[in-house]
Amino acid sequence: MEHTDTQSKPNVFTIVDMEPNQAGVIVEIRGGQKIASRLSTLGLVVGANIKKVSRHILQGPVVVETGRTQIAIGFGMAQKVLVFCTQGGE
Amino acid sequence: MNLLLMGNPNVGKSVVFSRLTGVHVISSNYPGTTVEFTKGYMHFDEKTIEVIDVPGVYTLEPVSKAEEVACEMLDADNVVINVVNATNLIRSLNLTLQLIKKKIPMIIALNLWDEAKHTGIQIDVEKLQQILGVPCIPICALTGEGFKGLVLKIKDAKPGAYEYEEHERLHEAGNITESVEKITHRHHKLSEQLRDATISPVRGSLIALIVLFYTFQIIRFIGEGLINHVFTPLFENLWTPLMLHVSSLFGGVGFIHDIFIGRLIDGKIDYNQSFGLLTTGMFIEFGVVLPYVFAFYIILSFLEDSGYLPRLAVLSDNIMHRLGMHGMSIIPMMLGLGCNVPASLSTRIMDTKRERFIASTLMAIAVPCMAQIAMVVGLLGKHGEAGLWIVFVTLFAVWIVLGVILNRVMSGESTEMFLEIPPYRFPYLPGLIKKVWMRIIWFIREGVPWIMVGIFIANILHTSGIIEVIAKFTQPVICGIFGLPVEAAGALLIGFLRKDVAVGMLAPLGLTLPQLIVSSVVLTMYFPCVATFSILLKELGIRDMLKATGIMIISSLLVGGMLNLILGQCGWMIR
Numbered sequence: 001m002e003h004t005d006t007q008s009k010p011n012v013f014t015i016v017d018m019e020p021n022q023a024g025v026i027v028e029i030r031g032g033q034k035i036a037s038r039l040s041t042l043g044l045v046v047g048a049n050i051k052k053v054s055r056h057i058l059q060g061p062v063v064v065e066t067g068r069t070q071i072a073i074g075f076g077m078a079q080k081v082l083v084f085c086t087q088g089g090e
Numbered sequence: 091m092n093l094l095l096m097g098n099p100n101v102g103k104s105v106v107f108s109r110l111t112g113v114h115v116i117s118s119n120y121p122g123t124t125v126e127f128t129k130g131y132m133h134f135d136e137k138t139i140e141v142i143d144v145p146g147v148y149t150l151e152p153v154s155k156a157e158e159v160a161c162e163m164l165d166a167d168n169v170v171i172n173v174v175n176a177t178n179l180i181r182s183l184n185l186t187l188q189l190i191k192k193k194i195p196m197i198i199a200l201n202l203w204d205e206a207k208h209t210g211i212q213i214d215v216e217k218l219q220q221i222l223g224v225p226c227i228p229i230c231a232l233t234g235e236g237f238k239g240l241v242l243k244i245k246d247a248k249p250g251a252y253e254y255e256e257h258e259r260l261h262e263a264g265n266i267t268e269s270v271e272k273i274t275h276r277h278h279k280l281s282e283q284l285r286d287a288t289i290s291p292v293r294g295s296l297i298a299l300i301v302l303f304y305t306f307q308i309i310r311f312i313g314e315g316l317i318n319h320v321f322t323p324l325f326e327n328l329w330t331p332l333m334l335h336v337s338s339l340f341g342g343v344g345f346i347h348d349i350f351i352g353r354l355i356d357g358k359i360d361y362n363q364s365f366g367l368l369t370t371g372m373f374i375e376f377g378v379v380l381p382y383v384f385a386f387y388i389i390l391s392f393l394e395d396s397g398y399l400p401r402l403a404v405l406s407d408n409i410m411h412r413l414g415m416h417g418m419s420i421i422p423m424m425l426g427l428g429c430n431v432p433a434s435l436s437t438r439i440m441d442t443k444r445e446r447f448i449a450s451t452l453m454a455i456a457v458p459c460m461a462q463i464a465m466v467v468g469l470l471g472k473h474g475e476a477g478l479w480i481v482f483v484t485l486f487a488v489w490i491v492l493g494v495i496l497n498r499v500m501s502g503e504s505t506e507m508f509l510e511i512p513p514y515r516f517p518y519l520p521g522l523i524k525k526v527w528m529r530i531i532w533f534i535r536e537g538v539p540w541i542m543v544g545i546f547i548a549n550i551l552h553t554s555g556i557i558e559v560i561a562k563f564t565q566p567v568i569c570g571i572f573g574l575p576v577e578a579a580g581a582l583l584i585g586f587l588r589k590d591v592a593v594g595m596l597a598p599l600g601l602t603l604p605q606l607i608v609s610s611v612v613l614t615m616y617f618p619c620v621a622t623f624s625i626l627l628k629e630l631g632i633r634d635m636l637k638a639t640g641i642m643i644i645s646s647l648l649v650g651g652m653l654n655l656i657l658g659q660c661g662w663m664i665r
């Protein structure tokens with residue numbers, strides 16, 4: 001697996017950089033309180049389990065699964081969510 | 091006491107509302123269907139109480155205009171029915187806990203109980219009731235199961251008794267959910283595969299193209315079929331003879347005769363040229379437009395209720411971003427193809443003023459409503475498909491180019507899409523039929539008066555000779571820029587009132603195909619009909635509406651003029 005991301009921890013990626021089907025736990029949300037509280041309305045908070053469903057193309061939205069629902073997240077927003085990946089990938 | 095229906099988006103509040111009050115409102119399988127509040131009444135305890143359907147919210151801090159509407163409602167001294175999604179308790183409880191903190195008397199309706207059962211989710215209602223301290227009732231809004239109990243419990247509504255720290259809210263919602271919920275098995279494989287395929291960028295986009303292609307094919311098939319096999323025979327064999335009879339009662343001439351029956355052409359009624367209220371008016375509304383409107387709403391309702399539209403929103407997010415909006419703006423565009431009026435309202439699901447402005451302007455300029463499309467198809471279709479393609483491809487190009495320009499010149503940028511994608515559902519047929527019926531009735535009620543006013547004014551303009559004065563004034567634009575005969579001034583004038591009548595007024599002018607193309611495009615772009623205009627004015631405010639109007643006029647002059655030039659040079663190719 002290759003990533004352009006320069007993370008200090010090897011297993012932490014932004015949602016954008018995760019592989020489809022990869023799952024993990026949200027460890028950090030960047031970009032301030034406003035984004036964090038918006039994300040929290042659909043259950044995306046630090047500690048939440050998520051699984052990536054589909055990859056973006058041309059900076060389109062990313063789809064993730066959390067709990068029982070799928071959520072589409074705009075590219076810019078998805079870049080701000082860091083996930084510690086525990087399993088899966090291609 | 092008012093009853094407020096509050097809950098997350100897409101949990102079935104509008105269905106509950108319809109059932110409680112008998113007032114039918116639109117419900118669809120995507121978040122953001124309801125964008126304004128609707129009032130209705132129900133009898134209860136020998137009293138009549140007001141029930142209010144409210145846009146869905148995830149929290150009490152509004153993000154979009156629609157959510158603002160909902161949160162503003164909450165201040166008055168109301169009782170809340172908190173409609174909760176039984177298949178996603180944790181998310182719903184996040185809002186419930188906020189309502190509890192506000193000390194608002196409430197009861198909880200656990201809706202989608204049927205779906206919860208299917209997906210293997212069990213909720214211990216008794217325990218939930220104890221924890222929260224408010225009455226909880228499982229219901230299925232579609233079938234009405236549990237409603238008797240729900241209505242009986244209204245009088246037991248009380249503020250909840252659950253204490254928690256604000257920053258722990260999500261956590262608490264999780265804990266409560268865990269303690270009352272039991273999950274036995276997971277969903278079905280097939281629907282999961284469909285779900286994943288339709289949302290992946292590559293496969294999903296291909297599927298979307300196929301879906302859209304067939305959507306238009308089916309609409310045309312149903313629309314044309316109804317016209318050819320039902321409405322045309324009805325008019326020819328029933329209505330025309332009747333109108334001829336009425337005409338002879340009037341003696342075939344006179345002012346009154348001409349208003350209702352119109353001019354007789356060689357002693358006969360010609361729906362294209364007579365222009366009487368009861369002849370051309372009725373024919374446009376029922377003989378041409380209604381079949382297409384009906385066809386469109388069947389298909390649209392199917393797309394809405396199945397849950398496909400939010401997928402389309404995700405797939406188109408990419409393009410929409412370049413036009414200054416995000417994917418959900420596909421909703422006002424799709425609705426706009428039916429009628430621009432509800433589409434203007436639905437721009438409220440967008441987050442910022444900028445996005446609402448861009449979405450409204452693009453929709454009003456480049457998205458023709460089904461009434462107009464039907465007339466254009468009827469008029470240009472006779473000359474083959476090429477003319478129709480040019481009209482719709484031009485409008486699509488205008489939509490893209492104008493969006494890109496607006497996105498560049500307006501300060502600010504488009505916000506990110508953030509959308510809960512609902513599960514696919516098989517449309518509930520009685521609900522779907524009801525919805526199509528509602529929309530048809532609405533179309534007739536709103537449409538017929540305007541069509542009649544349009545035809546009436548068209549008549550007055552002609553008989554009084556005012557039209558010639560206007561024609562003289564507008565000649566430089568109409569003849570000079572658009573290359574149309576001066577008589578087209580009448581159509582452009584009536585286009586302010588009603589697009590279908592305006593297109594109908596082109597029929598007797600004997601235009602060439604290039605002229606028909608130019609006039610169809612210009613009629614779509616230069617101004618929305620009054621009904622749309624008045625809604626947009628309310629939604630955008632005077633200043634922004636003036637801006638939008640300026641954009642409409644300038645772009646229609648540009649595009650109409652250019653089309654005229656190009657078709658004048660290359661028109662031979664399509665003749």
Ligand SMILES: Nc1nc2c(ncn2[C@@H]2O[C@H](COP(=O)(O)OP(=O)(O)OP(=O)(O)O)[C@@H](O)[C@H]2O)c(=O)[nH]1
Pocket residue numbers: 097098099100101102103104105106116117118119120121122123124125144145146147201202203204205229230231232233395515518521
């Ligand atoms: N299976 C099932 N479907 C339901 C039930 N109640 C509502 N639905 C469906 O759920 C979808 C959403 O219903 P709406 O009434 O539009 O939801 P809403 O809460 O008003 O949504 P917004 O106006 O967007 O906030 C529709 O497709 C309904 O047919 C139910 O009890 N069972």
Ligand SMILES: [Mg+2]
Pocket residue numbers: 103104105116117123124144145146
């Ligand atoms: Mg609703």
